[in-house]
Amino acid sequence: MTDLAVHTTDIPGLLLVDLPVHGDNRGWFKENWQRAKMTALGLPDFWPVQQNVSFNDEVGVTRGIHAEPWDKFVSVATGRVFGAWVDLREGESHGRVVTSEITPGRAVFVPRGVGNAYQTLEPATAYSYLVNDHWSPAARDQYTFVGLHDESLGIDWPVPLADAILSEADKSHPLLIESRLVPQPVTLMIGAGGQLGQALATTLPDVRALTRAECDLTDPASVAALDLSQVQAIVNAAAYTAVDAAESAEGRREAWAANVTGVAAIVARAREHGIPIVHVSSDYVFDGVATEHDEDEPFSPLGVYGQTKAAGDAIVASYERHYIVRTTWVVGEGKNFVATMAMLADKGISPTVVDDQFGRLTFTADLAEGIAHLLATRPAYGTYNLTNTGPARSWADIAADVFELRGRDRADVSPVSTAVYGEGKNMAPRPTHSALQLNKIVATGFTPASEEDRLRTYVAGLAARTVE
Template sequence: MAAKQLALRETTIPGLVLLDLPVHGDNRGWFKENWQREKMVALGLPDFGPVQNNISFNDKTGATRGIHAEPWDKFVSVATGKIFGAWVDLREGDSFGAVFTAELDPSTAIFVPRGVGNSYQTLADDTAYVYLVNDHWSAEAQGEYTFLNLEDETAAIDWPIPLDRAERSEKDLAHPRLADVVPMKPKRTLVIGANGQLGTALRSALPDADFAARDRVDLASAAPFDGIRWADYDTVVNAAAYTKVDEAETETGRRDAWAANVAGVAALARAAVEHGLTLVHVSSDYVFDGTEQSYAETDACSPLGVYGQTKAAGDAIVSTVPRHYIVRTSWVIGEGGNFVRTMASLAERGIDPSVVDDQVGRLSFTDDIAAGIRHLLETRPEHGVYNLTNEGPSMSWCEIAKLVYEGTGHDPARVSGVSTEEYFAGKRVAPRPLNSTLELGKLEAAGFTPRDAREALTAYLAEA
């Protein structure tokens, strides 16, 4: 056979990709690279991570198998012989019921995404059908299969050998017609830290996700993911963390911070690698020492205290996950107790506070963080670190407090400034970075621009 160039061809079913494979022959026979990850991924094939290789050998022409949609991806090829393949989209969505057919010989292969029904009919004796899959077979997984009858009138597959003359199994004869097929649902997103400020905002931004609060997933526990069935998910968002900055400097707090922010994150990263998940991990400005005017994603971490050290360690672990987004933020404001609500309460109660005026940065409203995370998951830019705060000029905590007083109808002059050193004099607290300004150019180049912090603050106060 004439050698082809390795190439990918799109089909009429989303994600179903036909491949031309170079086959090199001589007087002894032939050789081909049946699966070549580096070359195929470079051409655009998903890096689907196969874990099992199966071979189906068929003695006679006309053996017909399918239509089976399985809860994993498959890479199908032919070692010897020839097949007529038919694929039907049985996934939930607009393409449900779409059909694609093609003949496969040793010079052709096809990538079949999860939920696309796969079937074939042999066109030669002694045909060996080979397929790689990216999950291990289990009785539990078999319960998620979706099937379609080979004779379905809606699919109307034009089989080369009429089905009444083909070899079929009793099980295949009993499969339902398309009208009775329950579409396979897509894999979902799991959000950890569901009841925190960000987790609450993510409920609106990611309405189809599953949300796990601490009673279901506790990153500080010895087995944080007991009961989680990772096969149901393709993405996990970690919005959970130990965030008690000052308590982290105590003996008990230090242990708890490392348990949740490092050991728990390591367990999560390991699960993401093992199951091919995209991991979104929320980080902090506390990974920096605050001595620079602003921080880009490429700047080296230099944490001052235990909390920042644990967050930096967690970031380093997450960076080893092939598909990861580290979302680095600062000065988070959302539902529940936070600085803005505290200042608004002080204003209403007639209290004139002294507020730190030498720590500067930007507020990060959880609605904007959640929208930014949704944008990353929808557009899938290059993996890595993305700074995500609100836009606008950097402000001190004192300046923000004055804006809160003004925005709630009180005199901003009631707020006075004080240095960090003076404010915490005589108290056992964690060191704070004096400059927490994060550069946003990378995120904006990826297509997302957060609201200006002042605009977001005004809206937040109006809704409070």
């Protein structure tokens, strides 16, 4: 009896799996699919939704080569087959071939876009496979086929095809050079117009970035119309973020529409297709009493914006295949606190800035890299805090740093309490402490850059735009 093991092959994502088979005088038993054990060894958590069994009476029954719009986990319940797989996806591995015998003790994981074929080596062979999408006539239109007879593939069929049992359809499929390429799966990113969205659009590989005009979370029809057929992950970087305006009657409705109702709609679409989702959250889900917040702290939002973000987080967390990325004080391309302070410094203005709210900046380059890291490495699903590193500081401290970097005196920034600053203004309540613990994201192998280094580089890069 072999140990459970997962082996890579020359085709990316195609994995051979050794299955322990326990036998005695009564027969044998095996765990054909064991999610916890197999995913721990590197098999994707592909969420099968349908099981199919193909029974084959004779030796030499040959089926394929078909690339289908889902992932498959293939095994046999009885008998043996010779399996052949051809990569039909776009990219450098297109046309690669892997072959192996499949027995009760050997299975294979076939990613979507890889053509799958087999030939029976024993009579009464029961060929079984799990898939992570339901078959439908529409799905059939997305198949890609290659002829079993294509000599360029170099497949050495145990039973010559002239003597094999084939369907008429399998006899007429095209050569590899004539077959349709299967497009690479994409990461769908919503919110491309925002600061984080701009960074994600240039950081995530194979990203389809949608602006609000292309996908509006507040419009159910817009979310329902999304084509998710080639989507491998969804990143939601869209949100209503006008913290003060959210306290108004109109702002409250808009915040709930985008941050709660819209999030529920996109999570429902993700769940429907079994697609992992990354959702960007905020420190505003906390009241800021604790000096530093970990991922397990209960929600305690102070204002409408925080309440909507907390409700959205709860909805996302109800779907098992999620990453909630909680962040603070975001700085990227566009209007933000650091850019504003640099502009004021250059214009000779001396601002008053609050000194009793504490946190860390998060530069969008690091936030985007962290999200890309989660999608590439796929650690345990859940919530991950992600900001730049360094000591928690006040807005006034950061403003003084910016002024100093622009050649102004730090003392030109006047500190003031939040209470005094907010007199006469319609300000939403804000958490006093926004710093987030980063141990969990660091444990996955990603350590964000220091806030000090990123601030220096960012402010230096503002020179040309600010002078203009």
